[in-house]
Amino acid sequence: MIIQSVRGTRDILPRLSEQFVRLETISRQQAALWGFGEIRTPTFESLSLFQRGIGDTTDIVEKEMYVFEDRGGRQLALRPEGTASAVRAYIEHHLHHEHKTMRLFYVGSMFRAERPQAGRYREFEQIGFEHFGDPSALADAELIMLAIKILMNFGIKQISLGVNSVGCANCREPFKNQLKESLRVIRDSLCEDCIRRYEKNPLRSLDCKICSSIVREAAPKFILCPECSEHHGRLFQFLNSNKIEFQEDSRLVRGLDYYTRTVYEIAVGGHGAQNAICGGGRYDRLVESLGGPPTPATGFAIGVDRAVEAVAATNSFHERSGPGLLCLVLADVQENTQTYALRLVQELRLKQIAVTHSGPEDSMKSQLRQASKAGANFALIIGEQETMNQTAILKNLITGDQASIGYNDIEKALKQST
Numbered sequence: 333m334i335i336q337s338v339r340g341t342r343d344i345l346p347r348l349s350e351q352f353v354r355l356e357t358i359s360r361q362q363a364a365l366w367g368f369g370e371i372r373t374p375t376f377e378s379l380s381l382f383q384r385g386i387g388d389t390t391d392i393v394e395k396e397m398y399v400f401e402d403r404g405g406r407q408l409a410l411r412p413e414g415t416a417s418a419v420r421a422y423i424e425h426h427l428h429h430e431h432k433t434m435r436l437f438y439v440g441s442m443f444r445a446e447r448p449q450a451g452r453y454r455e456f457e458q459i460g461f462e463h464f465g466d467p468s469a470l471a472d473a474e475l476i477m478l479a480i481k482i483l484m485n486f487g488i489k490q491i492s493l494g495v496n497s498v499g500c501a502n503c504r505e506p507f508k509n510q511l512k513e514s515l516r517v518i519r520d521s522l523c524e525d526c527i528r529r530y531e532k533n534p535l536r537s538l539d540c541k542i543c544s545s546i547v548r549e550a551a552p553k554f555i556l557c558p559e560c561s562e563h564h565g566r567l568f569q570f571l572n573s574n575k576i577e578f579q580e581d582s583r584l585v586r587g588l589d590y591y592t593r594t595v596y597e598i599a600v601g602g603h604g605a606q607n608a609i610c611g612g613g614r615y616d617r618l619v620e621s622l623g624g625p626p627t628p629a630t631g632f633a634i635g636v637d638r639a640v641e642a643v644a645a646t647n648s649f650h651e652r653s654g655p656g657l658l659c660l661v662l663a664d665v666q667e668n669t670q671t672y673a674l675r676l677v678q679e680l681r682l683k684q685i686a687v688t689h690s691g692p693e694d695s696m697k698s699q700l701r702q703a704s705k706a707g708a709n710f711a712l713i714i715g716e717q718e719t720m721n722q723t724a725i726l727k728n729l730i731t732g733d734q735a736s737i738g739y740n741d742i743e744k745a746l747k748q749s750t
């Protein structure tokens with residue numbers, strides 16, 4: 333029996349993995365420009381970190397985590413997101429002692445046992461940015477601008493940004509009580525999860541996959557306290573003055589409990605379940621609730637798989653610049669020819685020219701076909717004659733043009749042809 337990849341996971345093959353690397357590279361370049369340092373945290377953590385960090389009545393913690401006990405009887409979980417881990421590391425290494433504000437970013441796999449479908453995987457990659465120590469709306473605006481900058485540089489143009497405020501404990505408490513009243517009236521129409529969460533966390537019903545629409549209809553209006561309202565107004569001012577287009581989306585609540593005030597999502601092709609390519613917001617209480625000093629914080633994460641799919645959908649995968657891949661084609665299997673070929677490819681690679689080749693046992697026609705399939709733009713054909721004369725035939729695989737050139741002129745000829 334053939335063993336296949338596990339449901340909800342996938343192999344990222346070479347053409348696609350290039351796009352993952354491209355987005356990672358753009359993110360790292362921007363991170364350096366915006367003063368973020370890279371952090372690498374473990375793939376699994378104590379289960380309690382996510383229960384306390386994300387909230388034990390969220391869908392992620394209740395239904396979607398990969399939880400296991402290790403040989404030492406410890407309760408562990410594969411990380412479903414990166415913020416809780418970044419906060420744990422921030423506290424564990426006393427990073428607040430080093431600087432008043434701290435900017436961290438990470439790239440890595442996250443794991444959620446959701447029902448797999450297009451754009452939704454059980455292992456997926458996130459690139460996340462977290463900014464600790466700055467309570468201002470300016471910090472929120474700056475991070476939103478960073479997310480947009482990365483996505484635009486990657487080639488995603490048609491994005492829509494939805495922004496909301498989920499307030500703070502002060503404005504949420506009275507709302508929670510009013511919401512409970514409203515939910516009591518429609519209790520019979522609620523799903524089992526919402527009935528169970530009613531006492532502990534009725535706010536989660538607002539983004540319940542089953543009953544959010546009836547809940548929202550019945551819910552009272554959420555009123556921000558004066559401080560949260562001012563923060564929200566400032567954020568809008570900053571976004572407007574930087575000409576960032578956004579929609580105020582009062583329905584946006586996000587699936588993680590740690591948010592306070594600003595929350596946002598960036599989507600492509602409208603706001604649908606799998607269209608969100610980036611999500612984030614402010615989480616001013618999380619550091620303290622995980623045992624650190626009171627520290628305001630704000631951040632976002634880009635879903636790399638979805639961002640790559642969004643670019644693929646618009647066909648704007650960038651072509652490689654320069655001569656691209658060169659394929660060496662051998663016209664015979666003589667030892668001399670192979671020795672000459674080996675020397676040639678080594679020298680070309682030293683000059684930063686990417687070279688591949690297929691099996692010399694194959695016919696020339698087959699080698700050329702394989703060269704095109706591998707995405708090569710040029711082939712360098714070498715036979716007995718070329719080995720003797722220290723030359724090569726440079727063939728443009730797109731136009732079919734070809735010319736014999738001297739060994740020392742290959743680099744120059746390639747540059748001229750591109």
Ligand code: HAM
Binds near residue numbers: 632
């Ligand atoms: P999130 O909205 O849960 O936020 O995830 C961020 C992004 O990860 C989503 O917008 C989506 O693109 C991608 N994503 C989520 N689940 C999947 C999945 N099953 N398959 C493929 N892609 C997925 C967070 O995780 C927060 N930690 C973001 C944050 C950072 N907030 C503050 N700082």
